[in-house]
Amino acid sequence: MWSYQKYLQYPAKVSKTDLEMAKLLYAQYAGPDSELGAAVRYLTQRYTMPTDEAKATLTDIGTEELAHWEIIATLIYKLVNGVSPKKLQQAGLGAHYAQHGRALYPHDAAGVPFTAAYLQSHEDPIANLQEDLAAEEKARATYENLIELSNDQGIIETLSFLREREVVHFQRFGETLNIVRDHLNK
Amino acid sequence: MTAEQLSLLKEIMAYRFSVLEFNLYLNTHPRDRGALEKYNKYVKELRDLCFEYQKKYGPLTATFPSEFPWEYYSTPWPWQINYD
Numbered sequence: 001m002w003s004y005q006k007y008l009q010y011p012a013k014v015s016k017t018d019l020e021m022a023k024l025l026y027a028q029y030a031g032p033d034s035e036l037g038a039a040v041r042y043l044t045q046r047y048t049m050p051t052d053e054a055k056a057t058l059t060d061i062g063t064e065e066l067a068h069w070e071i072i073a074t075l076i077y078k079l080v081n082g083v084s085p086k087k088l089q090q091a092g093l094g095a096h097y098a099q100h101g102r103a104l105y106p107h108d109a110a111g112v113p114f115t116a117a118y119l120q121s122h123e124d125p126i127a128n129l130q131e132d133l134a135a136e137e138k139a140r141a142t143y144e145n146l147i148e149l150s151n152d153q154g155i156i157e158t159l160s161f162l163r164e165r166e167v168v169h170f171q172r173f174g175e176t177l178n179i180v181r182d183h184l185n186k
Numbered sequence: 187m188t189a190e191q192l193s194l195l196k197e198i199m200a201y202r203f204s205v206l207e208f209n210l211y212l213n214t215h216p217r218d219r220g221a222l223e224k225y226n227k228y229v230k231e232l233r234d235l236c237f238e239y240q241k242k243y244g245p246l247t248a249t250f251p252s253e254f255p256w257e258y259y260s261t262p263w264p265w266q267i268n269y270d
Contacts, residue, residue, distance in 0.1 A: 055263055
């Protein structure tokens with residue numbers, strides 16, 4: 001089971017100079033390669049994994065992704081908090097404001113709602129882990145695009161931490177893939 | 187899993203559930219002194235039971251000191267336990 005800890009994994013710093021980032025950060029909130037997608041993917045795939053190493057990796061990285069989902073949400077919340085509807089509209093969030101106000105909603109940067117069709121879960125553990133390696137790379141590339149699009153030093157610092165975590169996860173998934181291959185070849 | 191280990195685990199599950207129930211109730215009744223006292227009693231019991239279980243059978247979380255080699259990943263997974 002899960003327990004909630006009332007602190008972020010890494011500080012979410014926002015200097016509020018870059019409202020347009022709120023819309024773009026939705027890519028990582030609930031887009032195809034988002035933290036939400038990663039969490040659901042890993043926490044769904046873990047049950048049929050053949051080794052304890054793979055079960056643990058998917059459980060704990062899946063759990064960390066939920067902590068990242070909270071960091072992205074915090075950045076978006078802080079960016080839009082107290083901002084007038086007109087300014088939100090100018091920053092591309094007019095449609096979001098019409099439907100949700102300043103509340104968060106699981107959609108991507110273009111407003112497309114989250115769907116489980118973004119991910120796969122297969123009984124074949126190699127197929128799962130190859131997808132997971134690709135997912136980490138796509139998330140890393142998305143963070144790099146977001147960093148390039150921002151001029152807010154606080155946001156860039158937080159996104160750089162999250163980008164690093166994708167690199168670490170890729171490494172751990174690679175090791176897990178080797179362990180599972182060895183197990184299947186025994 | 188031995189009957190003894192399962193019985194301690196089920197006790198932890200029951201205490202964790204009680205703590206959660208008081209948690210949810212206290213979120214909307216923060217000034218209910220009686221409920222708060224029970225919550226504190228169950229939290230302490232839960233902490234002691236978790237400590238006892240993990241000392242005997244290994245970690246339930248990845249935030250508990252481990253013997254060598256790393257124990258956390260190889261203790262039973264919740265979906266593979268026979269709860270009968």
